[in-house]
Amino acid sequence: MGERPPTSRDLARLAGVSQATVSRVLTNNPRVSPDTRARVLQVLAETNYTPNALARAMKTGRxxxxxxxxxxxxxxxxxxxxxxxxxxxxxxxxxxxxxxxxxxxxxxxxxxxxxxxxxxxxxxxxxxxxxxxxxxxxxxxxxxxxxxxxxxxxxxxxxxDNWQGAYDAGRYLVEAGHRDIGLVTLAHTGNTSRDRDLGFRAALDDAGVKIKTSNVVTTGVGHADGHAAAQKLLSRAKPPTAIYTVTDLLAFGLLDGARARGVQVPDDVWLIGFDNTDLASWEAFDLTTVDQxxxxxxxxxxxxxxxxxxxxxxxxxxxxxxxPLVIRGSTANTPAKPTGKKSRTRTD
Amino acid sequence: MGERPPTSRDLARLAGVSQATVSRVLTNNPRVSPDTRARVLQVLAETNYTPNALARAMKTGRxxxxxxxxxxxxxxxxxxxxxxxxxxxxxxxxxxxxxxxxxxxxxxxxxxxxxxxxxxxxxxxxxxxxxxxxxxxxxxxxxxxxxxxxxxxxxxxxxxDNWQGAYDAGRYLVEAGHRDIGLVTLAHTGNTSRDRDLGFRAALDDAGVKIKTSNVVTTGVGHADGHAAAQKLLSRAKPPTAIYTVTDLLAFGLLDGARARGVQVPDDVWLIGFDNTDLASWEAFDLTTVDQxxxxxxxxxxxxxxxxxxxxxxxxxxxxxxxPLVIRGSTANTPAKPTGKKSRTRTD
Missing domain, CATH: 3.40.50.2300 (Response regulator)
Structure with missing residues (x-):
């Protein structure tokens, strides 16, 4: 179809060398004799050779x-x-x-x-x-x-649908009887963090459950931030009976923070994350979470x-x-795994 | 120095439009009037314009x-x-x-x-x-x-220095009194997997400790592979008292496999990984490991x-x-954290 730019195969033929040698000259590989290099460069100049990707990009705009x-x-x-x-x-x-x-x-x-x-x-x-x-x-x-x-x-x-996923997480906790609920959230810097926060609050609101200001921790995105949130929420005389975090990574930090304090999940506190990363399914976390x-x-x-x-x-x-919400062992009522563990918070 | 290709600024000046408009034409943005598009394309043709990156790549070879x-x-x-x-x-x-x-x-x-x-x-x-x-x-x-x-x-x-790191891990276990030691390893597909295996074996060999064939699991790279290795090594009547895995990810899987079986780390079995990923320092794993x-x-x-x-x-x-070896809670003798936990395997 019309004129086409010369390829390195054409160059190799014209210069009487292998394609590999042409490639070495193009990439400034020292393992080419001065004579050969000169011959290839001569052919390059004569043919106005443009390497393929550049040639194609200039021709097609792609x-x-x-x-x-x-x-x-x-x-x-x-x-x-x-x-x-x-x-x-x-x-x-x-x-x-x-x-x-x-x-x-x-x-x-x-x-x-x-x-x-x-x-x-x-x-x-x-x-x-x-x-x-x-x-x-x-x-x-x-x-x-x-x-x-x-x-x-x-x-x-x-x-x-972050809002709906968060709403479902909130409704699940309320329907399980939780009334004293913690929220570990991020500043509303975009739709995702906003909707994972507001959807959860809406579910509690619809059920007539108020979320205490002292139960809300707005924090950073790292494991260490979740860990620090555990310190804030679980060091009280009467900590919340369930906590929702807007990402799995925050939930992992929170779970580790709970572990460090000897607080048992889900016996002492239920935990729900958001993302359903691979790690959420590991025994180390066994995290109920919302699937992205x-x-x-x-x-x-x-x-x-x-x-x-x-x-x-x-x-x-x-x-x-x-x-969709994925239910695992960090919340107690997992129908697939009846453990007999008591959940002290099924009713208010 | 010498001739330079025209820039989009030059084009904008020549066509009497803004640089943003030139950019829109170059990227086929429909929000440009047909007249303006035609004028810019005319200037493009007259100046043999080449977009910067391509021009520079052709000029410099970079x-x-x-x-x-x-x-x-x-x-x-x-x-x-x-x-x-x-x-x-x-x-x-x-x-x-x-x-x-x-x-x-x-x-x-x-x-x-x-x-x-x-x-x-x-x-x-x-x-x-x-x-x-x-x-x-x-x-x-x-x-x-x-x-x-x-x-x-x-x-x-x-x-x-994978070999030396693995050697140090092996020596550490031997010096702590372990004699029945498990090795979860990978096929020697490259220097890294080979050296993390052979260095560990060399340390045991130098100490006169034989590693049983049944204590060696050669497996894949994933968390699930470590989990399956736990099943193999920990389901015996007399499982090894310490296990070394050639990656942290295998160690996480093994730790989760141990957790699933109710086997305690480090009380029942010590565990050492390799990589010192961030996760290794999380409470969920608290893994002794070799730092990359x-x-x-x-x-x-x-x-x-x-x-x-x-x-x-x-x-x-x-x-x-x-x-260097980084000692954490998955091996019992952490001087920084005396826990009083018994280690049943300090002597042979």
């Missing part, structure tokens, strides 16, 4: 590369999300450039856009005050928000992104996927 | 991008390694293309090399039978092996890689960094 912005992957949920994104992109024959929003200043997105390094963006850590998503969307580069959405932002978004459908979120998000790359003018959409 | 090959980041150690690599590359102003060796066929490295997508490779998952490192090195692309080395491979390598110096490995590796990019002819080097 780089076959997707830029992914993510928070720290030392968080088990984000590691699982990255793993799934990488798997899906690889299946689609796409490369992934990965940026950590905690390491890379947001301004870099402007440079990335201007340099046309990527065909599209996947943003997994959108927050209200981040200019990252705004810059990505304003650039016109196809962009999808995964996992964390922003209300009213005119771009494709695929998120779990990572697989479905990534699948739907990549479909939307590829549709947008193919047709930039199509209307944007927001998809909300269900987040 | 992409400012490093290709990283890694295994699944759902393993806590690899997540920490990736996090550190990303932080360091970002500080150096370099982009990272990330490939998962479990998702991406090894053949893709040849394509990546030919397309000159990256200035260098970081390989964190080298194994003897992988052609990935051989292909990377043969291509002449600057390459460094981090964390997993391969004996005799002519490329820069930075690894922990992730920070130092990545720092040394990136220094070597940048030196090689600057001077491809410099001799290759292998750096071996110390892996």
């Amino acid at each position: 780089t076959d590369t997707i830029g992914v912005f993510m928070t720290r992957v030392t968080s088990p949920f984000h590691a699982a999300l990255l793993d799934e994104i990488g798997r899906r992109l690889s299946e689609a024959g796409l490369h992934m450039i990965l940026w950590n929003i905690e390491h890379d200043p947001e301004e870099s997105v402007a440079e990335v856009v201007q340099q046309r390094l990527v065909d599209g963006f996947i943003l997994t850590s959108a927050t209200y005050d981040s200019r990252l998503h705004a810059a990505a969307v304003a650039s016109g580069t196809p962009t999808v928000l995964l996992h964390r959405g922003i209300d009213g932002l005119d771009c494709d978004q695929v998120v779990g 459908p990572v697989h479905a979120i990534v699948e739907a998000g990549l479909t939307l992104l590829r549709q947008r790359i193919a047709d930039p003018a199509r209307p944007t959409t927001t998809q909300l996927l269900p987040c | 992409t400012d991008t490093i290709g990283v090959f890694m295994t699944r980041v759902t393993s806590p150690f690899h997540a920490a390694l990736l996090d550190e690599i990303g932080r360091r590359l970002s500080e150096a102003g370099l982009h990272m293309i990330l490939w998962n060796i479990e998702h991406d066929p090894e053949e893709s490295v040849a394509e990546v090399v030919q397309q000159r997508l990256v200035d260098g490779f970081i390989l964190t998952s080298a194994t003897y039978d992988s052609r990935l490192h051989a292909a990377a090195v043969a291509s002449g692309t600057p390459t460094v092996l981090l964390h997993r080395g391969i004996d005799g491979l002519d490329c820069d390598q930075v690894v922990g 110096p992730v920070h130092a490995i990545v720092e040394a590796g990136l220094t070597l890689l940048r030196q090689r990019i600057a001077d491809p002819a410099r001799p290759t080097t292998t750096q071996l960094l110390p892996c």
